[in-house]
Amino acid sequence: MESKNKCKVCVTGGAGYIGSALVHSLLQNGYTVHATLRNLGDESKVGLLRGFPYAEERLHLFEADIYKPQEFEEAIQGCVYVFHVATPIYHTSGYKYNDKIEATISAIKKIADVCIQSRTVRRLIYTASVVAASPLKDDGSGYKTTMDESCWTPFYISVPYSNDFVKEYTEAKTRAEQEILKIGEDKANELEVVTLSCGLVGGGGHLPYTTSSVMLLISQVINNETQYQMLRYLEELMGKIPIVHIKDxxxxxxxxxxxxxxxxxxxxxxxxxxxxxxxxxxxxxxxxFHLNQEYLEGPKKDIKWGSRKLEDVGFSYKHDAKTILDDCIEYAKRSGNI
Incomplete structure (x- = not known):
C-alpha cells in the first residue's frame, strides 16, 4: 500500500454525521481527503470541516449532489479509495428520479462507474445500513434464528411501526447495496467493493446538533414518540436493535x-x-430521567447476532453498548436536547 501521506481518498457526504467523523479520522491518520458536500456555500458545514486538524494541508472540498451523480467525478479523480457515505434522506423532486430509491441506485452506479474509469481507485467502500439485513423470513412466518451477512430484507412483509418514509429508506439502502455488490462481483471491473452495513450509530460526533440516529437512541429519555416509533420499527425489522459507536x-x-x-x-x-x-x-x-412504563415492557425474542465476519478478518470493536448509550446522553446534553 502507498504511504498514507501520499494516498488520496474520497468521502462522499462529508458533512453528515458519519461523513464528518470519517473525514476527521482520515485526516488524523495521515490521509489526503477529497470530501463532497451538497453545497459549498453552506458556511456552517464548510467551516466545520475546515476547522479539523490537518484540514489546511490535506483536505479538499468538492460540491456534489446525489441527484446529479456526474458531479462526483472531479472529487474521485486521483483517489485510491472511495468511501460512498452520502445517501438521500428525503426525496428531492424536480429531477428525473421518481423517488429516493431510484436516486440512491442511480448514484451508486454512477460512482462505481467513475471509480472504474478513473484507473486509480482500487476499492470502493459503501456505507450500507443494517436495515438491508433483516432476519425476517421471506414467507412472513417470523425470524431466522440468527442475523448475519446472509440476511436480506424482504420488501413485501408488513412490519409494525413502519411508515412510507422508513419503508422507502429501507428499500433504497437494500437495493443499492445489492447493486454495488453485483458490480464488485464482476471481475472485468477490477474494482474491489466492500459494503459496511452499519447498525444504529450512536456516541458523540462533530456536528453541533444531535443527529437522527442518536435521537432514536435517546427517544425514551426525551419521551419523543415519533423517534421512539422509529426505534421500534428498527427492532421489529431486525429482531433486536444492532448498535455501534461512531468511533468504531x-x-x-x-x-x-x-x-x-x-x-x-x-x-x-x-x-x-x-x-x-x-x-x-x-x-x-x-x-x-423519568421513563414511561411502556418503554420497559416489550416482547422477548430469541434471535441471535450471528455475524463475526468483520472480526474474523482482524477488526475489533472498542465501544460496548454502555459506552454508546452514555456517549449519546453526553452528546445530547452538549447539543441542548437534554
Whole structure:
C-alpha cells in the first residue's frame, strides 16, 4: 500500500454525521481527503470541516449532489479509495428520479462507474445500513434464528411501526447495496467493493446538533414518540436493535482500506439489544430521567447476532453498548436536547 501521506481518498457526504467523523479520522491518520458536500456555500458545514486538524494541508472540498451523480467525478479523480457515505434522506423532486430509491441506485452506479474509469481507485467502500439485513423470513412466518451477512430484507412483509418514509429508506439502502455488490462481483471491473452495513450509530460526533440516529437512541429519555416509533420499527425489522459507536464505524471504514483482500459484505455492530434493555439501562444509570412504563415492557425474542465476519478478518470493536448509550446522553446534553 502507498504511504498514507501520499494516498488520496474520497468521502462522499462529508458533512453528515458519519461523513464528518470519517473525514476527521482520515485526516488524523495521515490521509489526503477529497470530501463532497451538497453545497459549498453552506458556511456552517464548510467551516466545520475546515476547522479539523490537518484540514489546511490535506483536505479538499468538492460540491456534489446525489441527484446529479456526474458531479462526483472531479472529487474521485486521483483517489485510491472511495468511501460512498452520502445517501438521500428525503426525496428531492424536480429531477428525473421518481423517488429516493431510484436516486440512491442511480448514484451508486454512477460512482462505481467513475471509480472504474478513473484507473486509480482500487476499492470502493459503501456505507450500507443494517436495515438491508433483516432476519425476517421471506414467507412472513417470523425470524431466522440468527442475523448475519446472509440476511436480506424482504420488501413485501408488513412490519409494525413502519411508515412510507422508513419503508422507502429501507428499500433504497437494500437495493443499492445489492447493486454495488453485483458490480464488485464482476471481475472485468477490477474494482474491489466492500459494503459496511452499519447498525444504529450512536456516541458523540462533530456536528453541533444531535443527529437522527442518536435521537432514536435517546427517544425514551426525551419521551419523543415519533423517534421512539422509529426505534421500534428498527427492532421489529431486525429482531433486536444492532448498535455501534461512531468511533468504531470510522475505525471499521479505515480498516477496510488498510487490510488487504477485504471485499464483499460486512455487518458492523458491536451490540444487539432490545429497546427494553436500552430503557432499563437509562432507568438504572440516569434516575433523573423519568421513563414511561411502556418503554420497559416489550416482547422477548430469541434471535441471535450471528455475524463475526468483520472480526474474523482482524477488526475489533472498542465501544460496548454502555459506552454508546452514555456517549449519546453526553452528546445530547452538549447539543441542548437534554
Amino acid at each position: 464505524v470510522c475505525r471499521a471504514h479505515i480498516f477496510c482500506i488498510e487490510t488487504p483482500m477485504v471485499n464483499g459484505r460486512f455487518l458492523c455492530s458491536s451490540s444487539y439489544i432490545t429497546s427494553v434493555e436500552i430503557a432499563k439501562y437509562y432507568l438504572e444509570n440516569y434516575p433523573q
